[in-house]
Amino acid sequence: AQSVSQHNHHVILSEAASLELGCNYSYGGTVNLFWYVQYPGQHLQLLLKYFSGDPLVKGIKGFEAEFIKSKFSFNLRKPSVQWSDTAEYFCAVSYGGSQGNLIFGKGTKLSVKP
Amino acid sequence: DAGVIQSPRHEVTEMGQEVTLRCKPISGHDYLFWYRQTMMRGLELLIYFNNNVPIDDSGMPEDRFSAKMPNASFSTLKIQPSEPRDSAVYFCASSGGGAASYEQFFGPGTRLTVL
Numbered sequence: 515a516q517s518v519s520q521h522n523h524h525v526i527l528s529e530a531a532s533l534e535l536g537c538n539y540s541y542g543g544t545v546n547l548f549w550y551v552q553y554p555g556q557h558l559q560l561l562l563k564y565f566s567g568d569p570l571v572k573g574i575k576g577f578e579a580e581f582i583k584s585k586f587s588f589n590l591r592k593p594s595v596q597w598s599d600t601a602e603y604f605c606a607v608s609y610g611g612s613q614g615n616l617i618f619g620k621g622t623k624l625s626v627k628p
Numbered sequence: 629d630a631g632v633i634q635s636p637r638h639e640v641t642e643m644g645q646e647v648t649l650r651c652k653p654i655s656g657h658d659y660l661f662w663y664r665q666t667m668m669r670g671l672e673l674l675i676y677f678n679n680n681v682p683i684d685d686s687g688m689p690e691d692r693f694s695a696k697m698p699n700a701s702f703s704t705l706k707i708q709p710s711e712p713r714d715s716a717v718y719f720c721a722s723s724g725g726g727a728a729s730y731e732q733f734f735g736p737g738t739r740l741t742v743l
Contacts, residue, residue: 558734560733606732614678614723615673620670
């Protein structure tokens with residue numbers, strides 16, 4: 515079965531620290547890749563997505579992600595986090611034949627200390 | 629567009645009662661998804677529809693849960709009878725634009741508390 519792995523359950527950083535959240539998927543074919551963010555008490559919102567082209571994707575709020583096909587990875591990065599980035603981050607993958615479905619990872623909670 | 633609309637936003641009920649959650653997807657979207665989120669289990673896909681037809685309901689926990697989509701602009705998730713372990717936030721999401729666009733747009737969620 516297709517799966518998405520997020521390696522870190524909870525990450526704690528101080529403001530201005532750099533962030534990298536890992537995401538790996540199991541499918542070897544064509545994929546579409548997403549990162550969603552869920553701020554405390556809110557719903558999931560799209561942070562960025564990759565369909566094709568440049569494997570380095572820029573998203574909102576200074577986030578970016580790099581698609582490395584050979585490693586089946588789509589890691590999320592931000593050079594300098596802010597307290598307002600405290601949230602839960604979900605990686606998601608769709609693949610050919612998924613009939614519109616996304617496979618979500620279990621999420622990584624990010625806590626940023628002021 | 630107003631986005632995905634869910635109602636009610638909060639529901640408190642007693643064990644054994646019937647609960648109905650409602651969702652209006654974004655106009656023109658042909659996929660609709662129901663998710664449940666809890667601290668213990670995280671985000672779980674319950675069921676999803678394409679063009680009002682259920683595609684995969686393998687995530688529905690048990691027969692107490694049922695979902696319908698009578699038309700392209702409305703879906704319900706029903707729990708009968710409800711139990712305390714059903715307490716969770718239930719999200720509805722929709723997507724559209726053909727096979728090239730799988731981005732899902734989430735509603736604000738319904739926070740369900742079963743006493």
